[in-house]
Amino acid sequence: MRLILASQSPARLSVLRSAGVEPVVRVSGVDEDALVASLQDPTPEETVVALSAAKAEAIEHDDECVVVGCDSMLLFEGELVGKPGTPEVARERWRRVAGKSGVLITGHTVLRVSGGKVVDRASAADSTTVRFGTPSDEELEAYIATGEPLHVAGGFTIDGLGGWFVDGIEGDHTSVIGISLPLTRRLLGQLGVSVSTLW
């Protein structure tokens, strides 16, 4: 059984490869802002599930395959935290979160395709608490200077340099990286697909 990953994230690809799956990567532009604007008072869970479904549905699929779409966002003190974009925002962001916790909300959608048609689908969201450490000024400046935190949701990673500055999590670490292995396995199971058939 072939898995199509509807994401261009190298971190997600790396998680799947480490876990024995060599996916086909296929990305189709989804207008995320328009989709979110079309939802009525969505919860964070509804938002990431809707985005993961839109991404999975938007790509071209094979005749026989499973398609996985993913989306995630960080909530800090009830507020959605995106990519910092600039060193200034990354610095301000880290000063706020240092020593505190955020919640990473992940949404996944899995489509089962047979005979060229989507015959079944499953979606779910999951939450992981992330406990941020407190980098020293020297460490924070060095981290920002690498550029790594600028272009990732929440301004941190746990699978790169940011791993030094996350003291712990409560939940699934692959969810924080971008694709939750246990959640993906659970959704595949709902569609009658055993994960070991993808290895």
Added chain:
Amino acid sequence: MRLILASQSPARLSVLRSAGVEPVVRVSGVDEDALVASLQDPTPEETVVALSAAKAEAIEHDDECVVVGCDSMLLFEGELVGKPGTPEVARERWRRVAGKSGVLITGHTVLRVSGGKVVDRASAADSTTVRFGTPSDEELEAYIATGEPLHVAGGFTIDGLGGWFVDGIEGDHTSVIGISLPLTRRLLGQLGVSVSTLW
């Protein structure tokens, strides 16, 4: 500043590389059984700290460097769980832990070497709870057939195929893989070494 990793574990090396550090790997045989036998009624934390210290002290160091030694063990229902070794033991082990939690105890020792001498040292232990999922019979047999769980402490990994079957953790995921980035950073800090000087 050069970091010497006193371990031959490819998983530990991979964690450090992903986090921006290219260590020198140097391994010296420590008689772990003899060392453990010499400890009087040690707690699991005392055991992993003593083993991490022995590994760090045993290798040949450079004139100016830091040396990191690591040890970890899995406790399940109060009992130490080692490497399964055989498919039969791995199967029996997984049937016992499925759907339950274990505790991964990690010990690290960091030595600061200057002018060819160990001028300072710091050690600590940390615990991470691991919540095991419940693989189906088909998934468990496929997992065991890969050989991956046979030769790792506790019979599982979270950075390989085993990641599908760990529902979550409470603590630091790099600790479960074998070298805790936040704990290593804390010990380095106690010796006056900022982790960013190792990147």
